[in-house]
Amino acid sequence: MTDAAELRRRTQELLVAQPPATTGRLDFLRARFDAGLAWVHYPEGLGGLNAPRSLQAVVDAELEAAGAPGNDPRRIGIGLGMAAPTILQYGTEEQKRRFLRPLWTGEEVWCQLFSEPGAGSDLAALGTRAARVDEDGWVVDGQKVWTSSAHAARWAILIARTDPDVPKHRGITYFVCDMTDPGVEVRPLRQITGEAEFNEVFLTGVRIPDAHRLGETGDGWRVAQTTLNNERVAIGGMRLPREGGMIGPVARTWRERPELRTHDLHQRLLALWVEAEVARLTGERLRQQLVAGQPGPEGAGMKLGFARLNQQISGLEVELLGAEGLLYDDWTMRRPELVDFTGREAGYRYLRSKGNSIEGGTSEVLLNIVAERVLGLPAEPRTDKDVAWKDLAR
């Protein structure tokens, strides 16, 4: 087992071999991956050293101190948080070697083709078809929606229906889709904020080689669970300083603009400040549990709490601004490559935060998940369990 001292030694070796001051950013990131210091808990040869996940912090601290370049995990969040763990668990050796390195260095951005206009919370009802056409592969037709980064992505993780004659969860298969295929059309989906951070993706006769299937045919729902569980872990694993989230800008405005203060707003601000601090501590406790190797169920609830808080805090912020709250910074349609919830101004934060209780699982679905999987309460009655997908009402 690789320990902290060994990781420090390897990190120093990397820094000697590739001095950050004179090495190009990508060259350094590739060398770091090849040295097994990208994600130390991954296998050797795939960016890791089979070391305990908690020791990543040792490497990160040494590299940060040495001024080494980072891989901008925000820009490649879907790749790091969702595609990579799924490929690691279900991919063939060839797939792992092809995809993981450029994914980690950020040379190739990933997006996720899961949601559809008719299948959001009821994701397993999806209708995008993948038909086996020959020995080599499949042809995919359908439409996906709410796809962040599709306009910047080289690859997508995709789930599609391969057998309409069995109940919905059983006829799904998981693929890696080439976003440069001519059958892939990405159209910006303009949101209430005015910008188009998401996309619609139209798939028309898209050829996917069988070598780009992840997991067994028909087993895509199980593979997708790996992806979705990792998405929620990634959301809970953030480390924030006090006032590090949405509460920060409001607190600053309160301090800097005494003329805006009222007693009513003061009471509400203090109550939300407390809740934000408690949410931050809850996230910190979850992170400590993960590092200590005792993952708790808190991750399932963290997103719920942040969604509600972000909406309440940003709502208060617009109100605090009064006359200025009636204005908006810019309605121009932009296509940002990464989402910054706290970026821009109060009106943007207020509108964007409305998505926090919908994206990555609606709050209503997450409450069901907590109730059933954490508290063990009886599941919702199911009327679709034994019905072939093609016979479901749509």
Add this chain to the structure above:
Amino acid sequence: MSTTSPTKTGPVSPVSAQPDLLYSEEEEALRAAVRDLLTDHCGAARVISRAESDTPHDLSLWKALADGMGLAGLLVPEERGGQGATHREAAVVLEELGRAVAPVPYLTSAVVATEALLACADGSEVLTSLASARRIGALAVPLHTAPGAPFPSARAADGVLHGELAGIADAAAADVLLVPAADGGLYAVEADATGVTVTGQTSLDLTRPLGRVTLDGTPGHRVGDAEPAVQRALRAGAGLLASEQLGLAEWSLTETVRYLKDRRQFNRPVGGFQALKHRLAQLWLEVVSLRAAARNAADALAADAVTVGDGPDTAVAVAVAQAYAGQVAVHAAEEALQLHGGIGMTWEHPVHLYLKRAKADSIAYGTAGAHREALAELVDLRTP
């Protein structure tokens, strides 16, 4: 009348170490031992019948916890006759006591009175007797007093004390009362000394009853200065109360989930209805959050004791925990009552004990509003 200065301002420490928000193996072992004892000796039926009696405190249970397990002296250094543990361990004990609404003076004697004495130069003899559980102590400051708030005091003249102090938690069980006096001193007064009368007040919380203390020419032993002692005691009391509230909220949630899996209406387990599932999931999230806040407060108090500091971060940690804990514990108990339906409204079901304790706790050592006001100063979010 003794009043207090507002919160101390000190230099903000440079990036302090991250709080440890988890439980250690030793803390989990302590929890298991306390829970075992409470399971055997503090069942709900026993607590209910005791609440109706003339002796609301369960002194045999107290003896088993405090003397048998040595828990009364957790916060007292070994050289002063205690266990030399920290607020982290005391917090775990309080979680379990909250879960059982145990009618024992742990928070009042082993935490609040003990902390007051730890701040006093001359209180060693009393401190040792509390740590060894030979005696029970109570700080004669009304239970609702927030850290930093003014508190009433007795008159001191010619070496004796006069006055009446009401709202004193667990006064009826105390052998020694720690009385702040107008001359700025904190006095140790024997409960059976000349001129002392302790009268029970009919209290909302049956398991932590309040009392009225009357002093009429009573001799007392000055143990130290009242102000720093009372402030230290109230801060520790407020910070660790959050752990009791956590235990209480957790019992309310667990017991309600258990009941709703069992209880059937409309030919289904009631817990299968989405309207109720969502309420319980929401409550679970609040309990999980309270755990982080309560652990943070306990860890900050423990760290302060080590550095003999009084860091502003500890004040923030305590105020955050208390500004949050009350609403969660009350919400949990109120949901437990509502979701138990008719049985929840009865005297025979223990949920009322939890609701009464939760509501009283939401006022004890300062309301959420008082702690939010403290935060306005501490984190520079000032009033209009």
